[in-house]
Amino acid sequence: MLDQRLHHHLVTWLGQWPAGGALDVVGSERRVQPGWDGEPHPVVAVGSPLGVVLSVPPDRAVAVRALGPRSMAALLAELPAVVGLPGWVGYRAVFRHTLAPTPLPDHGEWVDAADPVVPRWLRPFGGEVLVARDSDGGYLAGAGIKRHDGYGHEIAVGTEPAGRGRGLARRLVAQAARRVLDEGAVPTYLHDPGNVASARVAEAAGFADRGWSAYGLERVDRPPAP
16 A cells, blocks of 8 residues: 555655556646756656656646656657757656654764755755764765655665765665655655666665656756656
């Protein structure tokens, strides 16, 4: 049975859940409103083995539906032009969630995102971020939380080369997931399908691969999806 928090998150984030068929295109105001980072995310989709819900701006839904049945790869190639974002590209990520993070020991401390120890990539998450330090107090690894809505929070993690191979990332992800659950939301984790290291971190932290995917568009001058 789908957890109610995950269900409410997907309904809120996408505008509908679940899909009624292989692909449901939904026009949602969320696509033109600021997202977790203060910027709109104009195309977001989540797919389970039962189907995909593709969320687009309301004024683009008819045009996207008119593309007709096709693979998600083909659809992502055409979406930038159809939704008026020719400088963007499509991506697919593995979508994971958990209600039972692995009981790994905590290894980070929560600090304000504006703290001098926090690297640039973590600052946009705002609020508090999770940081692991070395013996001299320097930054080794960190995790931030994308608070998409009140029901679903996505965890992102990064480790400096000096901190790799110590299991820091998996501990930080599990620790962050416990905090998300304590806040009443469901923790999610997305990563590029080819990122083996990120997949291992997710599995070790208790985020199983259930065959779900996330899709979206991003600017070509932005870093690739995690």
